[in-house]
Structure formats: C-alpha cells, structure tokens
Amino acid sequence: MFFIPGELIAIATFPGVIVHEAAHMFFCKLRHVAVLDVCFFRVGNPAGYVVHEHADKFSTTFLICIGPFLINSLLCMLICFPAFMPMRVFGVMHPLSYVLLWLGVSIGMNAFPSIGDAHGLWMQAKKEASSFNLLAIISLPLVLVIYVANILRIVWVDYLYGVAIGLGLPALIF
C-alpha cells in the first residue's frame, strides 16, 4: 500500500466524481429538493459538491445520500461489462477495453457516500429513529459502514470496490 494525495486520485478518477455529484443532483430533482449550488468537479477538497435545501422527509435525505452509491455502482457494472468478456474470459486485450475499465472502475471507486453525506444522514437518522422510522433505524448501521468505508479508503478499499463491482460480479455470472 502506498499513499497518493486525494486530489491526484480525484483527478485520475474525475468521471466518478462527476457521476457522484450528478447522481446527488438527480435525486434532489427527483424529490423536488432545491439545489442551491453544485460543483461537478474541481481540483480541491471536496472534489465536487451539491448544496441543497434540507429535506423534511427522511426517505428523501436517504435517497439523496445513498443514490450516488447505487448509480455509480450500476454504471460501473454497465461500463465494465463489455470489457469483461474479452479480457477476463479470453485474455484478449484491446485499448477500448482499457478505456472502459478505467471509466468503469473510476465511477465505481467514487460510489461510496462521503463523510459529509454520512454525517447529514446520521443526524437525521438519529432524530427519525427515535420515532421508530424503520428506514432511519436501518440507516444507523449503514452510516457506520459508510464511515468505516471512508476510513478504509486509505487502504484503497474504494478501488477494490470498483474492481469487485466491475470485474468481480461478472466473474460470478460467467
């Protein structure tokens, strides 16, 4: 394992950052939540952000927070899939496959909700769980998983997730 500054990783995987923020915005629009500001990508910390109004319904907050995880994971699988068959099954390498793998894994790597997303979800889940909101109760351990996943980014768990989703899942099927 070796340390690479987050900004360099963000630059190398910029499509994932863009998709992550676009997914946040998509779910805001889907649930009619006002988007006050949006940055799809920049060289800095955070590499992208969406500033939106507070959502009253917990399900909306949950969707806005977790939505990018679903969208990024799905796109990662979809993009890696055409490259999987020639590379993993037949061992045939092609530049197009490398492009697809870079794009897919970049997007998969940025699937995890950020610490900021987890914090927002945690605050609202705590409040809603006390009134026995089932989704909020389920969200509490999920937020812990998000925190742990973010900490484990230091050992490239986000990259491993991208590879597992992009190449590991099809390997289970084929």
Add this chain to the structure above:
Amino acid sequence: MNETIHVGTHVVCDACCRQILAGPNAEQLKLEREADPTICVNCGSDSGSVELPKLAGLPVCNPCETFFRNRPFPNWIKLSFAGVIALVVVSLAWNLRFFQAYAASKASFVSLARGDAEMASRQMSSAAKHVPESADLCVLATYMEGVTLLQRNQSAEALTKLTACGDKLPPQFGVEVLIADAKCGVAFDAKDYDGFLAAAEAVERLRPNDCMGTATVASAWACKYAQTGDVPAQQKALSLLEQARTMTPGSPDFKEYENRIMHQLQSREIITREEFVRRFPKGWTEQ
C-alpha cells in the same frame, strides 16, 4: 446586509469572518448569514417592503426559487452521459463476437456432455472462428474435431488433430487416452495387429479399471488369432473378455463390443464395426 455574517455574538463581513474562522476555537462558533428578507440572496432583486419567501432559511425571489427547484443539468453533463451510454453500446457491439464465442463454447460443452460430439465440434469451431486470437478456443476446437473424427472411425485424421492438442489441455480432457484410442484405430485400419495390440495395451494402462480398455486388448488378441490361427492368442482374448465382463456387468457398450469380438473369434473374419452392424443389425448369435 446580505454581505454580513453572524459569528457568535458579532456581525462581521466576509473577510473578517474568514479571519475569525482561521483563529482558535473556530469550530465551536455558530455561523449564520445575515440576510435582508426583502432582497433575493441569489439575484439581488429588491422586493421593496415585501418579505421574500425563504429557501434553506434565506430569502429567495420566485424566479430564483423556481430555478433552484428545477436546476437543469448542464449540457456538457447531458452530452457526457449520452457519450458514455453510446460508448457502452458501441463496445457491446464491437465485442459481440466474444459473447457469441462464449455462448457457442458453453453450448459445445453441453452437447459434448449429451454425447453429441458432431454438434459440439461444430459449436466449438464456430466459437474459435469468432475469436481466432484465443489459443485456448483453437485447441478446444481441434480437440472436439478429433473426438468427432474418432467417433466416425477416421482414426488417422483424429490422431493428427488430437496430437496437435498435445499437452495444451488439462488431464480431465483425456487427450492421452483418446490418442491411444486413435492409434488403435490407425493400426487396425492398416491391418497392423501387432501395432493394434501395443496400442490397446497402452489404452488398458491408461484406463486400468475400465472394461472397454481390457476389451480393446481382447479385440487385438482376437485379431491376431483371426489372422494367424494362433490358439494361445484366442485363449488370451477369451480370458481378457472374461476379465472385462466382471468389471462392469451389464454395460451396453461392452456387450456390443464383446459380441463383435466373439464373432471374430468364431469366424476368424476381421470386419469393421460398421460392417458388423450392417450384417448383424440385431447382434450376432453363435450358430
């Protein structure tokens, strides 16, 4: 007023706020942007004495609120997304041959397991044609062709194909046994019964507990007896047949093979399997 920020108990400008936040205990301070309730924080339009509706706690005019609630995706995002989808579709089309080859190779193994070697060979050849750069597929196609040729009793051609597979396939494909089978066929076709015996003994060594392996050796001895009339060869064939009979009782393949060998021993006539089936479609019975 929209330019000021409430930091703790003080109301300060943007620059002073940054200075305070850079100082000690900054994280404990509560920040709140001061906003004139009659001026839109986004476009700055003044509604006179009428207070504007609030969005996220800040005054926003109606057009700006509509914009925030329906903020469109930038065109470059839409185009990029369309580009990615197009790339996936083009890649799928570009790599379609790999999917076709995969499906054909899977179908080929299913056909082979069903015992349909002809179909298996056709399907594997089709898979190899889809991905000619895959050495593994080419070897498998050659292997399947070899198996098919062997089933058609074209032993010499089968031997060439199977030998070409060599050690490129794992042991479970049984290439060595098939090569030995093909060698038996080649020697039999050439009426080289000593060669047939040697090859049959190799088959038996490779299939130590298989009645068909032992029966092949019995067949070779039967051929030698048919050719020379040598009684020890006949005794050897009968003894090996007896031995094989105890290995897999009731095997239909063995019964058919045994019937042919018995005919050979009785008639001292060496005929091919096809000829035997043509003459005795219901099997041969001793007169």
